Amino acid sequence: MRSYAVVAISLTCLLAGCQRATEKGPVVLHLANWGGANDDIEFGRKVDALYHQFETENPGIKLEIESVPDQYVQKMILGFVANAAPDVLSLDAASAAVFINNGVLQDLEPFVQKDQQFQKSDFWPNVLGIDSRKDRLYAIPGDFTPLVCYYNKACFDRAHVPYPTGHWTYQQFLETAKRLTLRDASGKITQYGFNFTNWMPGWIVWLWNNGGDVLTQDGDHADGAINSPANIQTIAFLRDMVQKEKVSPDLSQTAATGVDPFGNGEAAMEISGHWMIPSYKSAPKLKLDQIGVTELPTNLTKPKTVMYEVGFAIPKNAPHPEESWKLVKYLTSHLYQQSYQQTGIAVCGRKDVATERAKDAREQKFLDIVPTARPPWGASVVGYDFVEQEGKKMMERVLGGADPKASLDEMAHRIDSYFKVR
Amino acid sequence: MKRGKIGYFFIAPATLHLAIFAIFPMFFSIYLSFFKWNLMTSVRSFNGLANYVYAFQDPLFWNAMWNSTKYALLSVPLGMILGLLVAILVNQKLRGITIFRTLFYIPAISSGVAISILWIYIYMPETGLINSVLGMLHINNKTDFLKNENLAMYALVFMSMWVGLGPKMVLFLAGLIGIPASLYEAAELDGASKFRSFWNVTLPMLVPTTFFVLVTSTIGAMQVFTPVYIMTQGGPNEKTDVVGYHIYVEAWSKFLIGIASAKSFLLLVVIVLVSIAQFKILKNQMEGYSAS
Amino acid sequence: MKKLLLYLVLTLLAVFLMAPFAWMVLVSLQPNKAPIPTLEHLIPSHPAWSNYSLVLFEQPTLPVGRFFLNSILVTFCVVFGQLIVSSLAAYGFARLQFKGRDWIFYLFLGSLMFSGPVTQLPVYLIIRSLGWLDTYAALIVPGVSSAFSVFLLRQAFMAVPMELDEAARIDGAGDLRIYARVVLPLSGAALATCSAFSFFAVWTDFFWPLLSTNSSSMRTLEVGLSVFKSSYGNTNWPLQMTATVVVMIPLLVAFLVSQRYFTKGITIGSIK
Numbered sequence: 001m002r003s004y005a006v007v008a009i010s011l012t013c014l015l016a017g018c019q020r021a022t023e024k025g026p027v028v029l030h031l032a033n034w035g036g037a038n039d040d041i042e043f044g045r046k047v048d049a050l051y052h053q054f055e056t057e058n059p060g061i062k063l064e065i066e067s068v069p070d071q072y073v074q075k076m077i078l079g080f081v082a083n084a085a086p087d088v089l090s091l092d093a094a095s096a097a098v099f100i101n102n103g104v105l106q107d108l109e110p111f112v113q114k115d116q117q118f119q120k121s122d123f124w125p126n127v128l129g130i131d132s133r134k135d136r137l138y139a140i141p142g143d144f145t146p147l148v149c150y151y152n153k154a155c156f157d158r159a160h161v162p163y164p165t166g167h168w169t170y171q172q173f174l175e176t177a178k179r180l181t182l183r184d185a186s187g188k189i190t191q192y193g194f195n196f197t198n199w200m201p202g203w204i205v206w207l208w209n210n211g212g213d214v215l216t217q218d219g220d221h222a223d224g225a226i227n228s229p230a231n232i233q234t235i236a237f238l239r240d241m242v243q244k245e246k247v248s249p250d251l252s253q254t255a256a257t258g259v260d261p262f263g264n265g266e267a268a269m270e271i272s273g274h275w276m277i278p279s280y281k282s283a284p285k286l287k288l289d290q291i292g293v294t295e296l297p298t299n300l301t302k303p304k305t306v307m308y309e310v311g312f313a314i315p316k317n318a319p320h321p322e323e324s325w326k327l328v329k330y331l332t333s334h335l336y337q338q339s340y341q342q343t344g345i346a347v348c349g350r351k352d353v354a355t356e357r358a359k360d361a362r363e364q365k366f367l368d369i370v371p372t373a374r375p376p377w378g379a380s381v382v383g384y385d386f387v388e389q390e391g392k393k394m395m396e397r398v399l400g401g402a403d404p405k406a407s408l409d410e411m412a413h414r415i416d417s418y419f420k421v422r
Numbered sequence: 423m424k425r426g427k428i429g430y431f432f433i434a435p436a437t438l439h440l441a442i443f444a445i446f447p448m449f450f451s452i453y454l455s456f457f458k459w460n461l462m463t464s465v466r467s468f469n470g471l472a473n474y475v476y477a478f479q480d481p482l483f484w485n486a487m488w489n490s491t492k493y494a495l496l497s498v499p500l501g502m503i504l505g506l507l508v509a510i511l512v513n514q515k516l517r518g519i520t521i522f523r524t525l526f527y528i529p530a531i532s533s534g535v536a537i538s539i540l541w542i543y544i545y546m547p548e549t550g551l552i553n554s555v556l557g558m559l560h561i562n563n564k565t566d567f568l569k570n571e572n573l574a575m576y577a578l579v580f581m582s583m584w585v586g587l588g589p590k591m592v593l594f595l596a597g598l599i600g601i602p603a604s605l606y607e608a609a610e611l612d613g614a615s616k617f618r619s620f621w622n623v624t625l626p627m628l629v630p631t632t633f634f635v636l637v638t639s640t641i642g643a644m645q646v647f648t649p650v651y652i653m654t655q656g657g658p659n660e661k662t663d664v665v666g667y668h669i670y671v672e673a674w675s676k677f678l679i680g681i682a683s684a685k686s687f688l689l690l691v692v693i694v695l696v697s698i699a700q701f702k703i704l705k706n707q708m709e710g711y712s713a714s
Numbered sequence: 715m716k717k718l719l720l721y722l723v724l725t726l727l728a729v730f731l732m733a734p735f736a737w738m739v740l741v742s743l744q745p746n747k748a749p750i751p752t753l754e755h756l757i758p759s760h761p762a763w764s765n766y767s768l769v770l771f772e773q774p775t776l777p778v779g780r781f782f783l784n785s786i787l788v789t790f791c792v793v794f795g796q797l798i799v800s801s802l803a804a805y806g807f808a809r810l811q812f813k814g815r816d817w818i819f820y821l822f823l824g825s826l827m828f829s830g831p832v833t834q835l836p837v838y839l840i841i842r843s844l845g846w847l848d849t850y851a852a853l854i855v856p857g858v859s860s861a862f863s864v865f866l867l868r869q870a871f872m873a874v875p876m877e878l879d880e881a882a883r884i885d886g887a888g889d890l891r892i893y894a895r896v897v898l899p900l901s902g903a904a905l906a907t908c909s910a911f912s913f914f915a916v917w918t919d920f921f922w923p924l925l926s927t928n929s930s931s932m933r934t935l936e937v938g939l940s941v942f943k944s945s946y947g948n949t950n951w952p953l954q955m956t957a958t959v960v961v962m963i964p965l966l967v968a969f970l971v972s973q974r975y976f977t978k979g980i981t982i983g984s985i986k
Binding site for chain 2: 717720723727728730731732733734735737738741751756799800805812818821822828833834835836839855856858864889918920925935936939951954955958961962965966968970973
């Protein structure tokens with residue numbers, strides 16, 4: 001009877017789908033990262049080739065990349081909850097705390113001790129420290145970057161402004177940006193001094209360099225820290241750069257056109273990390289040798305910056321820990337990193353590769369700035385991503401006309417309410 | 423009708439499914455609302471009523487409730503009126519009227535995500551569809567609808583009317599078709615104008631349909647999620663943070679499982695109360711009219 | 715004259731409702747990465763059909779083909795499952811008498827009220843403890859029965875004349891026979907309508923697949939589209955519109971094939 005056939009087909013579908021691929025062949029390793037569809041095809045191809053090489057060197061292991069461009073942290077957490085965590089996890093320092101503090105990652109120290117070929121000394125010690133807790137190591141650094149101030153020499157030339165030396169206060173930065181903001185005959189702005197993005201991981205450096213911070217020293221609460229007088233000043237300063245002084249493009253305009261003003265050659269300066277280099281390379285209106293790097297402006301005696309890092313970690317319940325370790329080793333090996341860093345995505349976590357690449361003056365500048373870099377709060381505070389989301393909302397409110405003090409107070413209040421129940 | 427035990431066999435699969443995926447989850451959710459749990463650890467600690475206290479004291483939760491109410495109060499009546507008007511419009515015996523009916527229904531079958539993405543761009547400043555048209559008419563075309571605190575909610579409501587027109591139109595159309603022509607003839611004989619017969623014949627006869635549309639639309643509106651998730655993420659400034667989205671963030675972004683469960687239960691209570699109220703109000707209407 | 719006015723109003727309304735779609739298609743044909751054009755430049759001089767092949771075939775991290783297959787498989791299974799499970803239950807409620815029948819039916823109706831965030835989390839936990847997260851089972855099983863379908867089909871079955879039942883019973887048929895040979899065949903339209911509604915509900919279901927699947931090999935088209943949106947940093951508009959069109963086309967086709975069932979179906983559902 002037809003209906004029986006229908007029932008049979010449906011049941012088969014159900015049962016077939018019930019099992020995930022349980023292969024008796026090669027070991028399949030899932031590597032999770034937040035790469036999305038890539039604008040830079042070359043970068044994508046390079047990375048693909050590197051993955052293939054791993055498979056060739058390790059017959060019996062197949063690599064599957066899990067790309068999660070949206071809400072990576074949430075998806076990874078859900079993956080752990082679902083017992084479907086990847087075999088190797090890209091760990092972003094800015095959100096490492098939630099994984100490390102909740103005990104879902106393997107301590108890699110035993111692997112390091114057992115493995116003769118692997119040397120911890122190959123890596124920058126303070127970078128290794130980001131993912132360590134006492135004597136446990138939870139991730140091997142892949143690469144990292146301090147935030148720096150990029151400047152476009154062509155824009156400076158156009159405005160007849162000398163290149164920055166890196167020793168500047170906020171006021172001096174603003175003056176420079178004003179001189180760099182050019183208008184045409186009709187008054188329309190043709191070049192902006194500075195491209196400000198409402199991305200808290202990016203603008204936290206402005207808070208630090210004015211003597212403020214986001215949380216109290218123990219990372220326990222926000223009230224008293226985020227809404228300090230210094231921060232109120234800083235937030236007002238940033239708002240004025242966009243709205244009063246107009247040295248920075250309006251944020252919704254930027255969103256509407258979807259073009260990055262700095263990448264489009266229309267903004268002279270931008271604060272960001274090394275990861276921008278590949279997109280600067282492929283931007284049609286930029287010439288990479290015209291891009292300079294300098295220290296961030298500071299009102300303190302020495303500039304401070306934040307360091308973002310990506311490492312590779314292995315979940316506690318990984319089914320193939322030995323193979324996972326092989327992959328982690330490969331991803332942080334000299335061979336892989338040397339090739340990978342050709343793309344220019346970051347400063348290598350390995351001292352040898354980083355120093356090799358520092359033959360270039362700009363690369364050397366990054367290394368010079370590294371000692372002033374601090375790991376992000378997210379590396380040690382669970383739930384810090386909530387803080388960053390609230391930061392973005394706070395900034396939007398201020399840009400929408402709200403009072404900085406009130407907005408910061410509200411942000412402090414919300415963070416503390418959340419920290420109490422988290 | 424045959425009496426006996428065989429009925430149980432027929433309803434067994436569906437009832438079992440209901441028990442597992444609807445009834446039990448509801449009770450489990452209530453159970454979870456008394457605990458503190460972040461999903462990653464296996465330990466749950468009993469919290470008593472703390473989660474409910476937190477929910478009651480959370481201004482953002484009440485903001486979300488208010489936003490959902492506002493959204494429902496705007497989109498449901500407006501959507502229903504539009505649906506009724508269009509149903510009357512397509513109830514004419516015109517050639518090709520079915521083509522129009524089909525066209526009007528298409529927005530409703532579309533993928534929620536696709537529609538949401540599409541309308542992000544429709545609402546963009548300067549180059550979005552709406553602002554393009556305004557620009558051509560030399561009216562201010564710089565409004566960023568979704569980023570404007572005062573307009574964002576209305577933008578979502580407007581979009582919901584565009585999407586929801588089809589089903590409401592068809593429901594009212596079915597209702598209209600079901601009204602016996604004899605009633606209209608009688609009214610005409612009594613000298614009633616078009617407007618009067620609409621008021622005294624059409625509307626009363628549409629009460630059952632109206633009730634169905636009202637209740638289902640309200641329940642849907644109180645739980646709206648996808649447009650907010652895709653288009654505004656609750657912003658700007660939490661002006662479009664509706665309860666469905668708010669609870670999603672509590673559960674899946676902040677991993678406050680107990681609190682999210684408590685808030686879900688409170689939402690359920692509200693929906694049930696509102697539905698009962700709507701039922702009672704319209705029941706009186708229905709009884710009133712069937713008597714006449 | 716009145717007819718002309720009516721046609722005018724209808725056409726204006728149609729334009730209002732269809733304009734966004736037309737705009738969507740035109741933007742999707744703009745060159746890759748271009749900003750959204752103003753109305754004067756809307757019609758592209760060189761339609762970028764390549765956008766479609768880019769979206770459909772050249773995205774290694776977003777296997778659109780796989781998403782499409784997943785959507786088809788899941789929808790197919792759920793619609794079939796619902797047809798069987800819901801129609802059985804509907805027959806029980808419509809045709810048979812047993813203790814507690816009406817109470818249980820009201821329970822079904824009541825469940826329509828709490829399908830959203832209230833039950834998502836516990837269902838997620840149930841699926842997790844069954845080990846079904848990130849599998850087809852997670853996408854299919856929770857949807858396999860629908861209170862709405864039960865409601866709709868019960869209405870339809872009640873409209874089938876009882877005399878036919880009696881006749882069959884005299885011939886010695888049991889309930890299962892009557893269900894399969896008498897009631898089902900006569901309710902073809904209602905079943906088709908049910909399937910149509912289920913099809914669209916499952917195909918466009920966003921939240922549950924988002925939650926219950928993690929790997930890209932398990933994602934459905936709806937979720938894939940939202941991932942697509944964010945993976946382009948929310949800026950490549952023409953390509954995003956292309957992806958949106960791609961997602962819409964199967965829906966449009968399915969709708970045009972089944973559209974008359976929507977009119978019929980809602981008729982059945984509303985009266986009582």
